[in-house]
Amino acid sequence: MRLLFRIFVALCMTVIVVIGALLLLPGEKFAELAADQLEAQTGRRMQVQGEVAFSVWPVLGIRTGAVTLSNADWAGPEPMLMAEGLSVGVSALDLLGGDIRITSVTATAPHLNLATNANGQGNWVLASSATTADPASTAEASASAQPFSIEKLVLSSASVTYAVHGEAPVEMTAIDLDLTWPEPGGTADMTLTLHPNGTPVKVVAEVGTFAAFLGGQVSSVGATVTTAGGFARFDGRAGVSGEVTGRFTAKAEDTVGLMRSTGLGEVSLPRGLGQGAVIGSDLTYTPDGRLALRDLSLDLDGNAMTGAVDLVMGKVPQFTAKLQAEALDLSALAAEGDSSDGAGGAASTNSGWSAERIDASALGLANGTLDLSLASLDLGQVKLGASKLSLSIDNARAVMRFHPAAIFGGTVQGQLVANNRGGLSVGGKLTYSGIQLEQALGQLAGYNRLNGEALGELNFLGVGNSQDTIMRSLSGAGWLEIGKGFFDGFDLEGLMRSGGGNGGSTVFDALSASYTMKEGNLDNQDLLISLKALRAEGKGRIGLGAQDLDYLFVPTALAANSGQGLSIPLRITGPWADPKIRPDLSQALEAEIDGLEEQATDQLRQKLGEELEVEIAPTQDLEEAIQDGLEQRAKDSLLQLLQGN
Numbered sequence: 001m002r003l004l005f006r007i008f009v010a011l012c013m014t015v016i017v018v019i020g021a022l023l024l025l026p027g028e029k030f031a032e033l034a035a036d037q038l039e040a041q042t043g044r045r046m047q048v049q050g051e052v053a054f055s056v057w058p059v060l061g062i063r064t065g066a067v068t069l070s071n072a073d074w075a076g077p078e079p080m081l082m083a084e085g086l087s088v089g090v091s092a093l094d095l096l097g098g099d100i101r102i103t104s105v106t107a108t109a110p111h112l113n114l115a116t117n118a119n120g121q122g123n124w125v126l127a128s129s130a131t132t133a134d135p136a137s138t139a140e141a142s143a144s145a146q147p148f149s150i151e152k153l154v155l156s157s158a159s160v161t162y163a164v165h166g167e168a169p170v171e172m173t174a175i176d177l178d179l180t181w182p183e184p185g186g187t188a189d190m191t192l193t194l195h196p197n198g199t200p201v202k203v204v205a206e207v208g209t210f211a212a213f214l215g216g217q218v219s220s221v222g223a224t225v226t227t228a229g230g231f232a233r234f235d236g237r238a239g240v241s242g243e244v245t246g247r248f249t250a251k252a253e254d255t256v257g258l259m260r261s262t263g264l265g266e267v268s269l270p271r272g273l274g275q276g277a278v279i280g281s282d283l284t285y286t287p288d289g290r291l292a293l294r295d296l297s298l299d300l301d302g303n304a305m306t307g308a309v310d311l312v313m314g315k316v317p318q319f320t321a322k323l324q325a326e327a328l329d330l331s332a333l334a335a336e337g338d339s340s341d342g343a344g345g346a347a348s349t350n351s352g353w354s355a356e357r358i359d360a361s362a363l364g365l366a367n368g369t370l371d372l373s374l375a376s377l378d379l380g381q382v383k384l385g386a387s388k389l390s391l392s393i394d395n396a397r398a399v400m401r402f403h404p405a406a407i408f409g410g411t412v413q414g415q416l417v418a419n420n421r422g423g424l425s426v427g428g429k430l431t432y433s434g435i436q437l438e439q440a441l442g443q444l445a446g447y448n449r450l451n452g453e454a455l456g457e458l459n460f461l462g463v464g465n466s467q468d469t470i471m472r473s474l475s476g477a478g479w480l481e482i483g484k485g486f487f488d489g490f491d492l493e494g495l496m497r498s499g500g501g502n503g504g505s506t507v508f509d510a511l512s513a514s515y516t517m518k519e520g521n522l523d524n525q526d527l528l529i530s531l532k533a534l535r536a537e538g539k540g541r542i543g544l545g546a547q548d549l550d551y552l553f554v555p556t557a558l559a560a561n562s563g564q565g566l567s568i569p570l571r572i573t574g575p576w577a578d579p580k581i582r583p584d585l586s587q588a589l590e591a592e593i594d595g596l597e598e599q600a601t602d603q604l605r606q607k608l609g610e611e612l613e614v615e616i617a618p619t620q621d622l623e624e625a626i627q628d629g630l631e632q633r634a635k636d637s638l639l640q641l642l643q644g645n
Contacts, residue, residue, distance in 0.1 A: 035047070035048065044069050044070045044071075044080070045069075045070045046067060046068070046069050046070075047067065047068050047070075048064045048065070048066075048067050048086075049064075049065050049066040049067065049068075050064065050065020050066055051064075051065055052064050052065070055087075060089060060090055060091075061087065061088045061089040061090050061103075061104070062087070062088050063085065063086070063087045064085060064086045064087075064088070065084075065085060066082070066083065066084055066085070067081075067082070067083050067085075067086045067107075068081065068082050068083075069081035069082075071113065071123055072123040072125075074117050074123075075113070075115050075117075075123040076115075078113050079113065080112065080113055080114070080123055080124070081107070081110055081111070081112055081113075082110065082111045083107040083108060083109060083110035083111070084108045084109040084110075085107070085108040085109075086105065086106070086107050086108070087104075087105070087106040088102060088104070088105055089102070089103045089104035089105075089152075090102055090103060091103050102150055103150070103151040103152065104150065104151055104152035104153070104154070105150055105152075105153050105154070106152075106153075106154040106155075106156075107154070107155050107156070107158070108156055108157070109156070109157045109158070109159075110155050110158045110159075111158070111159045111160070111161070112158065112159070112160045112161070113161050113163075114160060114161065114162045114163070115162070115163040115164075115165070116163070116164050116165050116241075116242070116287075117165055118165050118166075120165075120241045120242055120287035120288070121216070121241055122240050122241060122242075124214075124240065125214065125215070125216050125240055125241075150179075150181060151180065151181055151182055152178075152179065152180050152181070153177065153178075153179040153181075154177065154178055154179075155175065155176065155177040156176055157174060157175075157176070158175040158176070158177065159171070159172065159173040159174075159175065160172045160173075160175060172194065172196060173195070174194070174195035175192070175193070175194055175195070176192070176193040177190065177191070177192050177193075178190070178191045178192075179191075181210055184211055185209065185211060186208075186209075186210070187206055187207065187208045187209075187210060188206070188207045188210035188213075189205075189206050190203070190204070190205045190206070190207070191203070191204050192204075192205070196261070196262055196263030197260060197261055197262065197263040198261075199227060199228050199260075199261035200227065201225065201226075201227040201261065201262055202225070202226050202227065203223060203224070203225050204223070204224050204226075205221065205222065205223035205224070206221070206222050206223075207219055207220070207221050208220035208221075213238075213239065213240060214240065216239065216240060216241060217239060218237050218238065218239040218243060219237065219238070219239070220236075220237055221234065221235075221236060221237060221238040221244075221246070222234065222235045227258060227261050227262060228254070228257055228258065228261045229252055229253055229254035229255065229256075229257035229258035229261060230250065230251055230252035230253055230254070230255070230258045231250065231251060232248070232249065232250035232251075233248070233249050233250070234246055234247070234248050234283070235247050236248075236283070241287050242285065242286070242287035243285065243286055243287055244283065244284070244285040245283065245284045245285070246282075246283060247280070247281075247282055247283070248279075248280070248281050248282075248283040249279065249280045249281075250277075250278070250279045250280075251277070251278050251279075252274070252276060252277045252278075253276055254275070254276070255267075255269055255274050255275055255276065255277055256268070256269060256275070270330075270332040270333050271301050271332040272300060272301050272302075272303055272328070272329050272330040272331070272332050272333070273300055273301070273330070273333075274300040274301065275301055276300075276301055277298070277299065277300050277301075278297075278298075278299040279296075279297070279298050279299075280295075280296070280297045281293040281294065281295060281296040281297070282294040282295045282296075289312060289313030289314060290310070290311070290312050290313070291309075291310070291311040291312075291313070292308075292309075292310050292311075293308060293309040293310075293311075294308050295308075296308055296309060296323075298323075301329075302329065303325065303328045303329060303330075304325065304326060305323045305324065305325045305328075306323070306324050306325075307321065307322045307323035307324055308321070308322055309321040309323075316364070316365070316366060316367055317365075317366045317367075317368075318366070318367050318368050319366055319367075319368030319369075319370070320368055320369055321368070321369070321370045321371070322370075322371045323370070323371070323372050323373075324372075324373045324374070325372065325373070325374040325375070326374070326375045326376075327374075327375055327376045327377075327378075328374055328376065328377045328378065329378045330377065330378060330379050330380075331378045331379065331380040332380075333379060333380065352468060352546075352547055353466075353467040353468040353470075353471050353545070353547070354466060354467045354468060355466050355467075355468045355469075356466060356467075357465050357466055358424060358465055358466055358467070360396075360418065360420040360424045360465075361420070363393065363396040363397070363398050363418060363420045364395075364396040364420065366393060367393050367394050367395065368392070368393060369390065369391065369392045369393075370390065370391040370392075371388075371389075371390045372388070372389045372390070372391075373387075373388050373389075374386070374387055374389075381443040382407070382443055382444075383407070384405055384406055384407050385406030385407070386406050387402065387403075387404065387405040387406050387407075388402075388403040388404070388405075389401065389402060389403070389405060390403065395421060396419070396420040396421050397417070397418070397419045397420070397421055398417070398418045398419075399415055399416070399417050400415060400416045400417075401414075401415045402414060402415070402430075407435075407440075408435045408436050408439040408440040408443075409434060409435065409436035409439060409453075410432060410433055410434025410435035410436065410453070410454075410455075411432065411433055411434060412430055412431070412432045412435075413430070413431050413432075414428065414429045414430035414431055415428060415429060415430075416428040416430075423463065423464075423465065424463070424464065424465050424470075425461065425462065425463040425464075426461075426462050426470060427459075427460055427461040427462065427476075428458065428459070428460055429458075429459050430457070430458045430459075431456070431457045431458075432454070432455060432456060432457075432458075433454075433455040434453055434454075434455065435453065435454045435455070436451075436452075436453060437450045437451060437452050437453075437454050437482065437485070438450065438451045440454075448488075449487055449488040449489050450485065450487055450488075451485050451486050451487075451488065452482040452483060452484065452485020452486070452508075452511065453482065453483055453485070454480055454481065454482045455480075455481055456478060456479050456480040456481060457478050457479055458476070458478040459476045459477055459478060460474055460475070460476035460478075460517060461474070461475050461476055462474045462475075468545070471520055471544050471545040472519070472520035472544075472545030472546070473519065473520055473545070474517050474519075474520050474522075474544050474545065475517050475518050475519070476516070476517045477514075477515065477516045477517065478514070478515055478517075479512075479513065479514040479515070480511075480512065480513050480514075480515075481510075481511070481512045482508075482510065482511040482512070483509075483510060484507075484508070484509055484510070485507075485508060485511065486505045486506060486507045486508065487505060487506040487508075488505050489505070492506040492531065492534065492536065492555050506531070507531065507532070508529045508530060508531045508536075509530045509531060509532070510528075510529070510530045511527075511528070511529045511530075512526075512527075512528050513526060513527040513528070513538075514526055517544065519545075520543065520544050520545025520546065521541050521542070521543055521544065521545070522541070522542040522543075522544055523540075523541055524538065524539060524540065524542070524551075525539040526539070527539065527553075533557065533558055534555060534556065534557055534558060535555070535556045535558060536553065536554065536555040536556070537553075537554045537556075538551060538552060538553045538554065539551070539552055540552050540572075547575055547576045547577070548573075548574060548575045548576065549572060549573065549574070549576065549579065550571075550572075550573050551571075551572045551573075552569060552570070552571055552572075553569070553570045553571075553572060554567055554568075554569045554570070555567065555568060555570070568583060569583065570582070570583060571583070
């Protein structure tokens with residue numbers, strides 16, 4: 001018992017002597033020992049400036065003034081870490097054994113310079129100094145070096161400069177980090193708080209085999225991000241070089257607020273494009289900037305889509321996406337456009353097309369392809385049924401293809417093009433069938449008086465940076481055929497036949513026309529409308545840019561005028577908003593004069609035939625007929641004279 005007591009007393013005296021000796025060491029000497037140990041574990045040199053004080057409580061260790069931690073050799077002369085002050089804690093038990101093991105580091109107002117090299121390696125990847133030694137000493141150094149670990153790391157009011165190789169640095173301030181790593185070969189738990197735009201963004205993460213993670217290996221990672229307006233969760237594997245794979249889920253109740261709080265800028269999102277969003281996907285990201293989303297499910301304000309997306313980061317991102325959707329409701333886009341136009345929208349109908357410059361810069365933000373299959377799409381005034389669409393963008397030139405698209409009760413195939421490479425131009429080549437004209441013209445042009453089912457083709461090209469310049473530059477061609485239909489508000493039969501008519505509508509059996517476009521004017525020379533006992537023809541100019549027209553419309557009552565037909569030419573001129581319709585007397589008189597000339601010619605032909613006693617064909621020239629008749633009469637008279645009759 002006495003022996004045990006003496007041993008205990010000896011141990012206590014030893015501890016007192018060791019601690020006393022440690023307290024007698026100058027603080028600078030202890031800081032030097034800690035710096036040497038840190039360099040042995042990380043390969044980085046720590047320099048301490050100012051007074052160094054020794055502490056026993058609450059942590060056994062030192063408190064320093066300003067400190068710096070050297071950078072990776074390839075990362076430049078700037079230190080990787082600078083701090084106004086540093087508290088370094090050490091293990092008391094290891095200290096009793098004559099070793100210094102760092103258990104905690106608390107930095108005040110630190111600044112981190114983080115960067116990656118051309119191979120994607122980060123300067124934060126710490127390695128033992130043995131890795132830089134010559135091969136002969138590597139084994140010995142590795143055996144003696146302790147594995148790098150810090151049981152606790154605290155950064156307060158930190159700032160970070162992050163520079164990806166070849167890209168502009170990104171800076172962030174007001175960062176707080178609390179990391180606990182109790183076992184060198186175990187899991188590290190981290191709580192990180194960022195303030196990118198004054199609003200806290202909190203990250204709570206756990207990293208398995210943290211030592212291997214810091215050494216550049218891929219480890220299991222789980223992280224939850226919460227901020228004003230939403231949260232996100234990731235479970236998978238990741239490495240410090242940037243490789244990530246796992247399941248990603250996120251929910252944003254207020255996407256605009258979330259983007260504002262995370263410093264992504266102010267955006268305006270109409271309902272249907274993600275005011276509230278839910279996303280889930282298998283995610284893979286590689287250090288060279290390639291992001292792959294598989295088994296993707298996306299809900300934007302109730303607009304649900306599934307599919308896959310590939311994205312290659314770069315100065316101009318490259319994307320490939322295949323999405324499927326049921327019913328998409330984007331009607332808020334039209335409502336927002338109407339409200340933003342205000343009274344100006346109505347004014348444009350009367351005063352012409354908008355001269356406001358069109359901002360088409362978005363065409364140059366990315367390149368790629370998107371394939372979208374959907375059951376329906378509501379754009380407000382325009383509604384699509386089951387459709388297959390594809391969008392390709394290449395160097396500010398976008399092509400939308402319909403494979404086909406169900407619209408206005410029919411189908412449309414072809415493509416639309418918007419090109420902003422050297423100024424804006426728009427064009428298209430479309431074929432359509434089964435289109436209900438009341439819907440199409442009503443929703444696209446505000447004209448709902450023509451009813452019928454149309455098929456046809458349209459090719460067009462417009463150049464300019466505003467609606468007005470585009471419409472005034474339109475060129476192209478097309479044709480149109482309509483089966484049975486009617487014009488509302490104009491009774492052609494009532495006009496042509498007394499006592500007839502259809503109560504204010506013109507019912508037709510068929511309509512056909514072809515046209516060309518040049519410099520914003522549509523030219524048509526072959527309009528033909530077939531009605532019951534009537535026929536109508538038309539030709540003229542329709543000003544698509546100037547919103548005016550000069551058109552001749554000629555209806556003919558086939559049974560009138562003893563079966564010869566009666567035509568009443570109508571000239572339609574003026575602006576679309578207030579066209580003038582009046583009879584074209586010049587056309588009517590010309591037709592009447594032609595009729596009188598033909599009647600007089602027939603009567604003269606009959607009289608000459610009787611006088612000359614010859615038959616004159618309707619196609620025979622009268623002068624020639626008279627000459628032939630006189631010659632024949634002269635021959636007959638001469639024969640009578642010679643024969644003595």
